[in-house]
Amino acid sequence: EAQVTQNPRYLITVTGKKLTVTCSQNMNHEYMSWYRQDPGLGLRQIYYSMNVEVTDKGDVPEGYKVSRKEKRNFPLILESPSPNQTSLYFCASSLVEVRYNEQFFGPGTRLTVL
Amino acid sequence: GENVEQHPSTLSVQEGDSAVIKCTYSDSASNYFPWYKQELGKGPQLIIDIRSNVGEKKDQRIAVTLNKTAKHFSLHITETQPEDSAVYFCLSGGSNYKLTFGKGTLLTVNP
Numbered sequence: 001e002a003q004v005t006q007n008p009r010y011l012i013t014v015t016g017k018k019l020t021v022t023c024s025q026n027m028n029h030e031y032m033s034w035y036r037q038d039p040g041l042g043l044r045q046i047y048y049s050m051n052v053e054v055t056d057k058g059d060v061p062e063g064y065k066v067s068r069k070e071k072r073n074f075p076l077i078l079e080s081p082s083p084n085q086t087s088l089y090f091c092a093s094s095l096v097e098v099r100y101n102e103q104f105f106g107p108g109t110r111l112t113v114l
Numbered sequence: 115g116e117n118v119e120q121h122p123s124t125l126s127v128q129e130g131d132s133a134v135i136k137c138t139y140s141d142s143a144s145n146y147f148p149w150y151k152q153e154l155g156k157g158p159q160l161i162i163d164i165r166s167n168v169g170e171k172k173d174q175r176i177a178v179t180l181n182k183t184a185k186h187f188s189l190h191i192t193e194t195q196p197e198d199s200a201v202y203f204c205l206s207g208g209s210n211y212k213l214t215f216g217k218g219t220l221l222t223v224n225p
Contacts, residue, residue, distance in 0.1 A: 004157075033213070042120075042217035043158070043203060050211060058212055090157050099207035100146045100165070105157030 002027045004106035006091050012112045013081060021076045021109050023091030030096035032074040033058070033103070034066065036087040043090065049074055050096055081113040116141045116208035120216025127194050128224050135219045137204035138186040144206045147180060147187045152201040152218075161202075162189070194223045 004025045013019055025032065033048040035058075045058030049068040063085055065077040074093075078085060088110050092103040117140040127133050137147075148163035164171045164178045164187065171178050175194075180187040191198055204216040 031211070035215075040123075040217065043215040045213055045215075048211060048213070056211070059214070092157075098211060098213065099144075102148065102160045102163070103150075103158075103213075105159065107157055108155075 002104070004091055004093055004104050006089075006106040006109050008109060009107065010110050012114065014114050015082055016080050018077070018079050019081060019111075020078075021089060021091075021111070023074045023076065023106060024072050025074075025091075025093040025104070026072065027093060027104065028071065029093035029104070030071070031094040031098045032068065033092045033094075033098075034064070034074070034076045035090045035092065036060065036085075037090060037108075038087050046076070046089075048098075078111075081111075083113050085111065086113050087111060116144070116206050116212075116214040118204065118206045118214045118216045120204050120219060122219060123217065124220045124222075126222045126224060129194060129196060131194055133189075133191045133194055133198070133221055133223075135189045135202055135204070135221070136186055137188070137206070137216045138184075139206040139208075140185065141206065141208035142185065144208050146207055147178065148205050149176075149178060149189045150203045150205065150215075152203065154200070158203055191221075194221075196223050196225055199223045 034046040047066040049055045091106040095101040145166040150158035152158040177190040
């Protein structure tokens with residue numbers, strides 16, 4: 001089954017404790033992206049990657065890191081989480097021409113930073 | 115960067131009525147306009163899209179219309195049903211690979 005998986009689905013942590021949210025897709029997509037969803041603000045892009053070792057900032061990259069060492073995986077790293085990063089996070093993947101193609105979203109990761 | 119405005123932010127209709135959600139965009143180079151539906155507890159899922167070479171596209175009870183001159187596109191849902199209740203997002207890709215979603219519309223269909 002074609003899918004995007006994220007882990008963990010729920011995470012409660014404390015300020016400053018490094019964490020990683022994993023994302024994996026089995027569709028051989030070149031493009032992958034991370035979004036955060038906050039009430040009233042919709043989906044905002046954090047980082048995206050057009051292929052292995054190619055990443056770029058979205059609209060809200062501050063406080064986040066990503067890496068793309070393999071085509072199928074695109075982890076989101078919070079090196080020193082803060083309470084304002086409490087949010088619902090989605091990973092998505094698409095063919096490289098994402099401007100003309102469907103994005104497939106993961107189920108989401110709800111993160112709470114205390 | 116691309117600016118996408120989506121209205122209304124909330125919409126409540128009676129079952130069987132029609133619902134219309136509108137998005138305006140700023141980047142005249144945008145050529146692809148999808149709509150995503152997000153059900154409670156799930157990730158967004160594409161429901162319909164349109165490319166700039168057509169003005170309207172239909173898929174059963176849903177349709178999307180595009181006015182490139184005015185830079186806006188709309189989602190139309192006819193004969194609404196309770197299962198249409200969800201958050202709907204529009205998206206404009208603009209001329210680069212950074213993507214901008216509208217802020218979303220919470221549609222509630224009352225039985």
